[in-house]
Amino acid sequence: MSQTTIRDEHDAHLTIGEAARWADRSEGWVRCYRTSGPLVAVEVNGRQGVTLSSLRDFCNRRPKPRRWPKLRLVVDNTKNKP
Numbered sequence: 001m002s003q004t005t006i007r008d009e010h011d012a013h014l015t016i017g018e019a020a021r022w023a024d025r026s027e028g029w030v031r032c033y034r035t036s037g038p039l040v041a042v043e044v045n046g047r048q049g050v051t052l053s054s055l056r057d058f059c060n061r062r063p064k065p066r067r068w069p070k071l072r073l074v075v076d077n078t079k080n081k082p
Contacts, residue, residue, distance in 0.1 A: 013042045014049050016030050019039075019055050023055060039058060
């Protein structure tokens with residue numbers, strides 16, 4: 001959490017990096033939705049940030065990114081060459 005004093009959830013502000021870690025997303029994702037989306041832009045100790053309440057509301061509305069299983073390459077080298 002940032003150095004900002006938090007009185008309630010609506011006072012909580014996160015920097016871009018903190019918000020990205022909190023949401024398990026990239027900093028680019030946070031910046032994108034901060035400039036042209038529902039995340040409320042704030043300044044945290046002179047750095048760009050968002051409000052925790054807007055980040056929480058937005059993340060609860062959007063599904064988490066799907067984690068695809070790892071791709072495995074299987075090579076069969078047991079055949080005899082003619």
